[in-house]
Amino acid sequence: MRNTARWATMAAALAIAIVGSGLPLAAIAADTDAVAFGKQVAFDRKKGNCLACHVMDDGESPGNIGPPLIAMKARFPDRARLRAQVWDAQVANPGTRMPPFGKHQALSEKEIDAIVDYLYTL
Amino acid sequence: MKFTKLTLAAICALIAAAAMADKKASETSPSEDLSVYRDYFAKRFPGVPLNEFGNGVYSIDRVSRDSWEAIEEFPPYEPMIEAGEAFWNQKFANGKSLGSCFDGNPAQRTNYPHWNAERKMVMTLPLAINECLIANGETALNYKKGKIADVLAYMSYESRGQKINVEVPDDPDALAAYSAGKSFYFARRGQLNFSCAQCHMESAGMYVRTDILSPAVGHASGWPVYRSKWGELGTLHRRFSGCNKQVRAKPFAAQSEQYRNLEYFLTHMSNGIEYNGPSARK
Numbered sequence: 001m002r003n004t005a006r007w008a009t010m011a012a013a014l015a016i017a018i019v020g021s022g023l024p025l026a027a028i029a030a031d032t033d034a035v036a037f038g039k040q041v042a043f044d045r046k047k048g049n050c051l052a053c054h055v056m057d058d059g060e061s062p063g064n065i066g067p068p069l070i071a072m073k074a075r076f077p078d079r080a081r082l083r084a085q086v087w088d089a090q091v092a093n094p095g096t097r098m099p100p101f102g103k104h105q106a107l108s109e110k111e112i113d114a115i116v117d118y119l120y121t122l
Numbered sequence: 123m124k125f126t127k128l129t130l131a132a133i134c135a136l137i138a139a140a141a142m143a144d145k146k147a148s149e150t151s152p153s154e155d156l157s158v159y160r161d162y163f164a165k166r167f168p169g170v171p172l173n174e175f176g177n178g179v180y181s182i183d184r185v186s187r188d189s190w191e192a193i194e195e196f197p198p199y200e201p202m203i204e205a206g207e208a209f210w211n212q213k214f215a216n217g218k219s220l221g222s223c224f225d226g227n228p229a230q231r232t233n234y235p236h237w238n239a240e241r242k243m244v245m246t247l248p249l250a251i252n253e254c255l256i257a258n259g260e261t262a263l264n265y266k267k268g269k270i271a272d273v274l275a276y277m278s279y280e281s282r283g284q285k286i287n288v289e290v291p292d293d294p295d296a297l298a299a300y301s302a303g304k305s306f307y308f309a310r311r312g313q314l315n316f317s318c319a320q321c322h323m324e325s326a327g328m329y330v331r332t333d334i335l336s337p338a339v340g341h342a343s344g345w346p347v348y349r350s351k352w353g354e355l356g357t358l359h360r361r362f363s364g365c366n367k368q369v370r371a372k373p374f375a376a377q378s379e380q381y382r383n384l385e386y387f388l389t390h391m392s393n394g395i396e397y398n399g400p401s402a403r404k
Contacts, residue, residue: 052330063329090315097325099314106313106370 031117038118041111048107048115053097057122065097072119083116152290152300152390159391163339166326175340176395178403182327183334190402199275199348199400202355206276209269214258220273223254231281231397235288235386237296244299244382248274248357252377265376266360271346275355278346278399286343286397288390303387306380312371318384333404342389344401355400358385 042048043059051059055068076082084091087102101107107115150158163175167182180187210220210228224230234247248270252262263270290300307318321330322338329335345358359376362384366373374380 061332063331065325065328065330097316097320099316104313104315 034114034117035121036118038111038114038116041107042115042118047111048101050115069119069122072122076119079116079120082119083112086112086115086119152297155304156391156393159339160394162323163326163337167337172339173395175337176343176392176398177401178340178344179334179336181340182337186334186404190404193402197348197400198402199346199355202272202275202346202348203279203400204276205269206272206274206279209273210276214255214260216258218258220251220254223250223257228277229280229284231278231399232284232287235382235389237289237291237293237299237386239291239293239296242295243379244386246377246382246385247277248359249377249382265357266363267352267354267356271355271357274346274357275400278397281397282399284397286389286392286395288386288393290386290390299383300387300390302380303383303385306384307387312366312369314369316369318365338388338391340392340395342385342392343395343397344399344403346400348400348402350402350404 039057042050042056045052050056050069051062053063053066055062055064055070057069072082076085085098086107088100089096089098090100090103099106102109102112160172164170164172170181174181177187177190180190207228213219221228230247230250234250235244237243238245248265251270251273252265256262263273290296310317310320318338321335322341325335326337327334342358345361346355347361348355357376359381362381363373363376
């Protein structure tokens with residue numbers, strides 16, 4: 001009984017925090033969806049296929065040609081720079097082995113956005 | 123530590139690749155290229171003797187080498203060598219046979235590819251076989267698999283131990299063909315934008331998922347190859363075509379000028395290594 005009350009209080013507090021932060025609940029749900037979609041696109045062999053070269057998240061048997069994708073927010077505080085890396089890494093590094101997913105339309109703009117959302121959770 | 127080593131290796135690769143690719147093709151001679159290329163792989167994989175690179179990824183990976191050696195004890199390509207020998211001995215309608223175009227000697231591997239000065243083109247062994255068939259009123263073979271791979275398997279088997287020694291003569295047309303092959307090798311292509319060198323030179327020994335990228339030196343030695351992925355024998359140009367498709371580029375035709383020039387360059391880069399085809403690969 002006590003526990004139930006505690007959970008109820010916590011849930012209420014969380015609800016107030018969310019409302020107070022000005023984030024509509026629907027937007028949070030949408031973000032979660034985008035992250036999940038981003039992960040799906042990143043892991044799909046016919047889409048991002050990021051695991052071919054990068055250690056990331058819980059992906060099994062990753063390659064090691066690219067750097068591990070960890071602490072992405074700390075490494076790319078500027079989201080636009082991270083997105084530019086996925087879109088065409090050759091701009092920042094002409095010798096890169098990373099495919100230009102946006103420039104060559106291997107991924108759609110929406111898919112790239114979702115991948116960046118997902119990368120920011122790593 | 124491993125990561126640092128690999129990173130260093132990648133940087134060295136970039137420098138070596140840049141040294142070979144960034145200069146105008148005419149600025150470095152084929153023999154200079156060969157020495158840069160060999161040095162690069164010797165430093166990248168210290169302790170691996172040059173001839174070992176003829177065994178592809180198995181020259182640098184102990185684990186996959188063990189299962190490969192087990193496969194080679196009962197080679198999956200053995201029946202194809204026999205089929206190829208039968209094809210070699212088979213009489214044409216005119217009473218001659220393939221041997222009539224090759225001095226009766228199937229051990230021709232070391233003579234191809236070569237520069238044909240009269241025709242101003244790179245001659246490859248599969249092309250010579252088909253030209254022989256056509257000249258004798260027979261039907262030309264498909265260049266990627268099947269009978270051509272069988273007869274190449276027999277001829278390569280008979281040629282085992284011959285050393286690769288592709289000479290590029292001091293002839294502007296031959297040098298142009300060599301340079302075209304070299305440019306092909308270093309040029310990015312396809313939607314995924316990879317060059318041959320980025321995977322098999324800069325990233326040799328590194329992992330793409332669970333696959334280790336094989337070093338490019340020695341890539342020309344073991345053909346035709348029985349690939350487990352194919353479940354059959356295939357030719358070098360079939361593999362070129364597959365590689366191009368993997369980077370989502372439109373492949374060229376087997377025995378096209380582009381692939382013959384690439385074979386010319388790639389085989390020159392394997393000079394000094396023994397022909398050891400046919401072979402088995404993952």
